[in-house]
Amino acid sequence: MSRTRTALLAAMALVAGATGTAIAAVPGESGAAAVPCTVDYKVQNQWDTGFTASVTITNNSAAKSSWSLKWSYAGNQKVTSGWNAKVTQSGANVTAANESYNGTLATGGSTTFGFQGTYSGSNAVPATFTLDGVTCNVDSGGGPTDPPPDPTGRVNNPYDGAKVYVNPEWSEKAAAEPGGSRIANQPTGVWLDRTAAINGVNGGMSLRDHLDEALRQKGSGELVIQLVIYNLPGRDCAALASNGELGPTEIDKYKTQYIDPIKAILADSKYASLRIVTTVEIDSLPNLVTNVSPRPTATPNCDVMKANGNYVKGVGYALNKLGDVANVYNYVDAGHHGWLGWDDNFGASAQMFKEAATAEGATVADVHGFIANTANYSALKEDHFSIGDNVAGKSVRESKWVSWNRYVDELSYAQALRNQLVSLGFDSGIGMLIDTSRNGWGGANRPTGPGATTSVDTYVDGGRYDRRFNTGNWCNQSGAGLGERPQASPEPGIDAYVWMKPPGESDGASEHIENDEGKGFDRMCDPTYTGNPRNDNNMSGALGNAPISGHWFSAQFQELMKNAYPPLS
DSSP: OOOOOGGGGGHHHHHTSSSOEEOOOOTTSTTOTTOSEEEEEEEEEEOSSEEEEEEEEEEOSSOBSSOEEEEEOSSOOEEEEEESSEEEEETTEEEEEOOTTSOOBOTTOEEEEEEEEEOSSOOOOOSOEEETTEEOSBOTTSSBOOOOOOTTOOOSOTTTTEEEOOOHHHHHHHHHSTTGGGTTTSOOOEEEOSGGGGTOSTTOOOHHHHHHHHHHHHTTSEEEEEEEEOOOTTOSTTOSTTOOSSOTTOHHHIIIIIIHHHHHHHTOGGGTTSEEEEEEOTTSTTHHHHSSTTSTTOOHHHHHHHHHOHHHHHHHHHHHHHHTSTTEEEEEEOOOHHHHOSHHHHHHHHHHHHHHHTSTTOOGGGOOEEEESTTOOOOSOOOSOOTTOEETTEEGGGSTTTTTOSOSSHHHHHHHHHHHHHHTTSOTTOEEEEEOTTOOOOSTTOOSSOOOTTSHHHHHHHHOSOOOSOTTOOSSBTTOOOOSOOEEEEETTEEEEEOOSOTTBOSSOSSOOOOSSOOOOOGGGOTTOOOOGGGTTOOOOBOSSOOSTTSBOHHHHHHHHHTOSSOOO
């Protein structure tokens, strides 16, 4: 699945224009092998006298341990500050050099930095970039390269210029809640969490019903419909609340009774005009890194799934089959920063994603991107402390909350993971989705500044938006709020903020409830539970009186609206 950078078509015109993007051919596609490096320069925001920009470098030459990118402005632009690079300026000439943590650029690897600047008059995109003295964005003959058309017709970012499907079943439940009409028109994911969901459960909408309704909502424009592919054998091996219908060894049923029928429906030419985003298997692959022996967080079920390989096989099969449908965009689940942000999890998880993306006939080209924070609560961006802060002689990483993690929020994690994945061979155009359905953490007690500098813990705890007891807490969290509303291209490398997890649907029952859906009882959903090694033995922070996972939980929905940030009007 190619990620041709469609904005290139306007690149030459943008050189003389204002806000825009200058980009070049994607490495690895025909005609691009002779391009030593590519630079994607995007003006993100622009106002009367200033702007912010994002720059992504892709190295197609020998691996580098350090780098320096240079360009010149035709106008009077001045860089005032930068991040993820040391950006300096002399006259019209700008130099961006790597920081200590991002100097390595593998062959085919990418890195992204940003900056803020001022201007007056026009704000033209620079015409030429050099990386360590070598001109980028030109082939060996010295001419600009043109990307070949994507043979599938896919666009770079399916969310750009498109409406997103509003699930009528969720919308009706939301609208029936007091105050719920304020968000009932928001797009949410359609969860195919068992085989029966393909044809509709208990008289509910089938997959074809949703696709037909998506065509109606689409009208004459573009529309994205978001589907959650979620039925692996031995599903959610480290949790009990969302265990699925298939046993650990039932990989053939997963393929023939679940994935194959979904593919057949999505491949119907009737639906060829839709942009179908699939979120592939929430909370599966990361478990094979963090919750297997000899880790203290290991569970026997996860050991079984790692040994039999059925998570990797299942994800690979889904990517392969669904990726064959020209208007399907596969996004693989990538956990969240409070799960994979530690040094011993981050790189190993990226490698695991690569293994699954090349299993069962799949290739990295079948992956359009990754999604972070699905069905979780990690804050999008912590404004009052950063990983580089030092307080009372200690690094923020030493605080009990951060606990030596490399990341403090989802945005920094998602952008860093994207770079890591590109360095492993995923397409340099992959984009990230971040689920913001329940990570707003607003309300009257939302911090307005950092905590006291008495200690690193008072500093972090007093300033953090995320009010959980621990980032390992995942079930029906008390005090949570709706986050950023769904939107396309909000930040560099981020295809969209999405509400893939429909707000108001329970994460799991707070006590054992008999059911015919294969869903168990997990103590992490019990508000009296005192924890386990996966949440550093903290209280669960869960709301009481919760129904089984996926069922409507009115009290949680009201809590999410009350604590929404940005607030609901």
